Amino acid sequence: MASVLIGIAIIGGTTATVLAAYYFMYLLMGGDPGGRDRELASSVITRIASLHALILALVFAQEMIEYQALRTESAVESNAVGDVFYDAERFGPQAQAPIQKALKDYVRIVIEQEWNELGRTGELSAAAWDQWNIAYLKILELAPVNAKQESLRSHMLDEIHTVSESRDRRENSGTDSISLIFWFAAVSGVIFTAIGYYPYAPDARNLLLLSIFGIFTGIILFFIYAFSNPYSPPATLFPTAFERLQEEISGPDP
Numbered sequence: 518m519a520s521v522l523i524g525i526a527i528i529g530g531t532t533a534t535v536l537a538a539y540y541f542m543y544l545l546m547g548g549d550p551g552g553r554d555r556e557l558a559s560s561v562i563t564r565i566a567s568l569h570a571l572i573l574a575l576v577f578a579q580e581m582i583e584y585q586a587l588r589t590e591s592a593v594e595s596n597a598v599g600d601v602f603y604d605a606e607r608f609g610p611q612a613q614a615p616i617q618k619a620l621k622d623y624v625r626i627v628i629e630q631e632w633n634e635l636g637r638t639g640e641l642s643a644a645a646w647d648q649w650n651i652a653y654l655k656i657l658e659l660a661p662v663n664a665k666q667e668s669l670r671s672h673m674l675d676e677i678h679t680v681s682e683s684r685d686r687r688e689n690s691g692t693d694s695i696s697l698i699f700w701f702a703a704v705s706g707v708i709f710t711a712i713g714y715y716p717y718a719p720d721a722r723n724l725l726l727l728s729i730f731g732i733f734t735g736i737i738l739f740f741i742y743a744f745s746n747p748y749s750p751p752a753t754l755f756p757t758a759f760e761r762l763q764e765e766i767s768g769p770d771p
Contacts, residue, residue, distance in 0.1 A: 519750065520743075520750040520751030523739070523742070523751065524739050524751065527735050527738055527739045527742060528731075528732055528735030528736055528738075528739060529735070530735070531707060531731050531732070531734050531735030531738060532728055532731030532732050532735055533731070534704065534707055534708060534711070534731070535707055535710075535711040535727055535728070535730060535731035535734075536711075536724070536727060536728065536731065538707070538708045538711035538712045539711045539712060539714050539715065539719070539727055540719065541712070542711075542712035542715035543715045543719060545715075546715050548715065548716065548718060549715065549716030549717075552716065554715075554716045555716045555717075558713050558714070558715070558716050559713075561713050562710055562713035562714065565706060565709050565710050565713065566706075566710050568706070569702075569703075569706030569707070569709075569710060572699070572702055572703065572706065573703065573706075573734075573737050573738070573741070576695070576699055576741055577737060577740060577741050577744075580695075580740075580741055580744040580745055581744060583690050583744075583747075584744045584747050584752070584754065586686075586690050587687060587690055587747050587754055588754060590683050590686050590687045590690065591683075591687065591754075591756060591757075591758045591759065592758045593679065593683050594679070594680055594683035594684065594687065594758075594759075595624075595758035595759050595761070595762045596758075597676040597677070597679040597680045597683065598620055598623065598624060598676075598680055598762060599762050599765065599766070600672070600673075600676045601616065601620060601652065601656075601673045601676045601677055601680075602616070602617055602620045602621075602766055604669045604672055604673045604676070605617050605620075605673065607665075607669055608659065608666055608669045608670065608673075609666070611659065612655065612656070612659055612669075612673075615651070615655045616652050616655045616656065616673075617766070619648045619649075619651040619652040619655065620648070620652055620766070621763075621766060621767075622648045623645055623648035623649055623652065624759050624762055624763050624766070625763065626642055626644050626645045626648060627642070627645055627756060627759050628756050628759050628760060628763060630642050630644060630645070631644075631645045632748055632755075632756050633748070635687075635688065635748040636746060636748030636749035636753075637749075639688070640688070641684055641687075641688050645684075646684075649677070649680060649681065649684075652677060653677050656670060656673045656674055656677060657674075695741065695742075695745045703738060707731070707734055710730070711727065711730075711731075714727060740752075
């Protein structure tokens with residue numbers, strides 16, 4: 518419900534800004550009864566609107582790229598956790614019980630706590646780091662007695678470091694807030710584009726077209742806002758990869 522209200526506020530606010538800016542300029546200039554300003558106004562509007570559209574497109578594309586990157590990093594991280602989990606079983610009892618328990622707790626914390634904490638604070642969970650550290654230390658303490666165990670230990674160390682790197686990237690790429698400079702440029706572009714239409718009378722057709730411009734721009738701004746924090750509504754990216762892994766490894770600890 519909150520997401521719907523935010524969407525209505527952004528779209529409605531953008532549309533209201535367009536109409537208010539247009540009316541203000543129309544009343545200030547008294548319109549353009551002779552049609553003398555229309556050619557210049559059209560030229561200026563075209564240039565401002567093009568730059569404004571370019572800014573929105575670039576920022577929207579950037580947010581989408583980071584959103585997809587987070588999805589990829591989550592999959593890489595969960596796959597690495599799964600590899601360590603099953604390699605611990607292959608290594609033998611001395612690795613299986615302590616490492617698998619730590620990884621089960623790690624996955625549970627990521628799903629139940631860390632994902633929400635990232636949405637609120639933008640920071641990774643200390644509890645998840647603790648479980649990662651337990652698993653890492655247990656791997657370091659392993660004493661291989663043959664080539665198979667040596668290979669498994671080496672692979673587990675590589676994968677546990679992959680988990681750590683993915684965590685850092687997941688934090689850095691997923692919670693960057695959009696600069697206030699962008700919102701200033703976005704709102705300024707809306708206003709300057711709208712005031713350029715003052716030579717046209719405020720009849721029903723013109724107001725409808727201006728409203729369509731405001732609504733569509735508001736939708737794009739809403740999408741940019743939504744994708745700027747993928748851990749929170751309205752465009753929440755759920756920890757699906759971790760949930761699938763949790764289903765695979767669920768069961769009593771060995």
